[in-house]
Amino acid sequence: MKRQLNDGPKIRREKEIVAKMIGIYCKKKHHQKALCEECQDLNDYATNRLSLCPFGEEKTACAKCSIHCYKLDYRQRIKSVMRFSGPWMLLYHPIESIRHIPIPGKLRK
Numbered sequence: 009m010k011r012q013l014n015d016g017p018k019i020r021r022e023k024e025i026v027a028k029m030i031g032i033y034c035k036k037k038h039h040q041k042a043l044c045e046e047c048q049d050l051n052d053y054a055t056n057r058l059s060l061c062p063f064g065e066e067k068t069a070c071a072k073c074s075i076h077c078y079k080l081d082y083r084q085r086i087k088s089v090m091r092f093s094g095p096w097m098l099l100y101h102p103i104e105s106i107r108h109i110p111i112p113g114k115l116r117k
């Protein structure tokens with residue numbers, strides 16, 4: 009039996025956010041105009057995890073999730089993306105950031 013892929017508004021939004029964060033990371037770290045192969049691969053992986061997330065529209069932020077569905081190397085890669093792009097997201101997309109980013113102490117007012 010094939011599971012239906014998540015396609016609700018929340019999941020779609022999370023995909024957009026992840027794509028933005030990977031985009032910022034690649035642009036600033038790898039100096040690419042479009043995503044480089046490595047970042048594209050990570051983005052595909054993250055998108056796929058969201059499509060298959062067993063919580064679907066009920067999901068919490070991935071960092072708080074008990075399942076940890078990411079494979080170890082992808083988990084480490086997405087973590088460095090989040091850490092790097094988090095502060096940029098606060099600047100560019102403050103609303104989307106709130107749920108996702110563990111705000112470093114020095115940025116808190």
Ligand SMILES: [Zn+2]
Pocket residue numbers: 033034035038040043044045046047048
């Ligand atoms: Zn890249």
